[in-house]
Amino acid sequence: MSSGDKILAEAKERATNIAPVILIGNPNVGKSALFGALSGRYVEVSNYPGTTVDYAAGWIKLKGEKIRLFDSPGADSLSPVSEDEIVTRDLLLLNPDSRIICVADSKNLKRGLVLLSQLAEFGRKVILALNMADEAKLTGINIDNDRLAEILGIPVVSTVATQRRGIERLKEALHEAAVPSIPVDYNGEILTAVNEIEDKLGDIYHGARGISLSFLSGDNGLPSGIGKQLTELDLNRIKQVKMRLESAIAEPLGFIIAKRRNDSIQSIVDQIVEAKKTTGQKAFQIIGQLSLHPYYGIPILITILIGIYYFVGVFGAQTLVGVLEENLFRGIINPFFERVFNLIPVQFIRDLFVGEFGIITMAVTYALALILPIVTAFFLVFGVLEDSGYLPRLAFMVDRIFKKIGLNGRAVLPMILGLGCDTMAVLTARILYSRKEKILVTLLLALAVPCSAQLGVTLGILASISLSAVLIWMMVIVAVIFLVGYLASKVIPGRSSEFILEIPPLRLPRIENIVVKTLMRLEWYLKEAVPLFILGTLVLFVLDKIKVLQLIMKLFAPISAGILGLPEKSAEAFILGFLRRDYGAAGFKNMFDNGILDPVGAIVAMTTITLFVPCIANFFIIIKERGLKTALLMVSLIVPFAITVGGILNLALRGFALW
């Protein structure tokens, strides 16, 4: 028998004798330090059986009596989504009569109270240790312990485990442990389902209400191998209850339950926590609130967009690209490779690497000198938006606007958030109910939602023309999204589902987080995009060699020159754009830099290519998800639509001299 098994067996034995004490708390709240202070020096650390999760066991002396003390792995929730949380939940269930010390970080009380509210749902006797009380005081956080104890109906003790402060009081308070009182306002449908499941589980588990909510919240809700086993019939019945609830409520149940719990906790925190904020913190709080306001949020958004314009468009697309493309690649790297390849007597090989459609002179130069600096700047900005907590605010505002045109919440979410990756967003259309909905969302994604890399490149390139160019492009794309979104709301009826968001406080982003995020995005981009750039270049190279490229240009001339007002050579960029829109956009940037495209042509070209199918990967996934026939139909709709919008824009800018 391993030491883990021994402890587990002992825990089962103890459960019938003297009930143990279990420390439960969020990760990094000083739980282990508290365990050390309570138990003294002797500690056994073991793997929980069947897992790689460590937990510690020791002894605590209460009024001369030696009682087992367990330190559970850090958990944010008892509706487990990780192995650590499963072990914590199981440790709790294996010791139904145990008393719990719920350890919370005094600096982040809300997080600890969320866990406490779940302990209440499990019907456990608890005392609350507000650890790191000294750090909270230093940061200006003042918690009214007496009032909190009164609200919760359990002892609340401030501790500083590292200094052994509050330990004796904590031991004394264990005798007064009680089930906390934290009423959570779950809606009627959820409550009915919880009651039904609780009836089935009541004879098996102590704390069946907690398990019922945990089961509804996620996949790991039912503990296996603990207590009596459910009959197959009862198991099927409770699964049916969950399925019925899931079909009645559009959003993930786990999120709704967590949201309701959070709301109740927030109302408690508001009553008992007084936080003295620095001027900077106050300013962030005010900006955070204003950024969600229907009117004041707009100037904040505009300020952010202007910031993005200067950083990505001016610094990234002009300064950085200038250094890399003009000085490094055109001045040093490409001439060097041209000299090297000129030593090879085979013209075909020379053209393949350093010709007009050469792998080095086109694919690598575009990828590293033109696109990489722009996406790096954009990813940095995106990291700041993500880490500062602004992104949820942006999603909240956009969702509010879409609701006004009556678009079904489920259908609009992939459109707002497909900014991550369109290919993956197409896969998420699986959650929609009807085939019609799935097709429409796929079409919307393919048509008008650029992924982050494409957005960065397009913004950067247009910004290098002028701010007006960015604004025109943005207005056209937003108008298209609204038009198609409005039409979608007519085609996809149904209620507009609630877009549930947890809005975090606005905060100063951490530089390390932004650097890591940017590096990860760049690695992903280089791995995914550069092979496609090389493939695109090879396609152009082959088409050029077999004289088909010239034929395509001639065939495309009535569209490119006639409708869009672009030079024949733009066919090359459109071919590249079918592989990846940002690569096509880089082709247009190159034409603009060489004077082949005028500013109006560049805006029209960028707008048209933004409305194209995002990339070949996206096209393949559309085939996979919706079938070849539908995919071809979509492309046959998207391409003429993109050209029509581009044509109208060309007419407006040139014909009516709007530029």
Next chain:
Amino acid sequence: MVAKCPVCGYRFDSSLSQTCGGCPVGSDCERICCPNCHYGWIESTPLVNKLMYLFRKEKAVGRS
């Protein structure tokens, strides 16, 4: 691994995310997708983790 969506705050086990299955980009794509709001992002990559490990080690040595 527990992931928290940077947009909607939803917590979920990223290793159980099935949203990326079958994507032609490749099985080594490190993106994960929030089951609540569908936002996609990258949580970690081996190369960047190694780089950051070396950087932190360097910083720790510099301090000592």
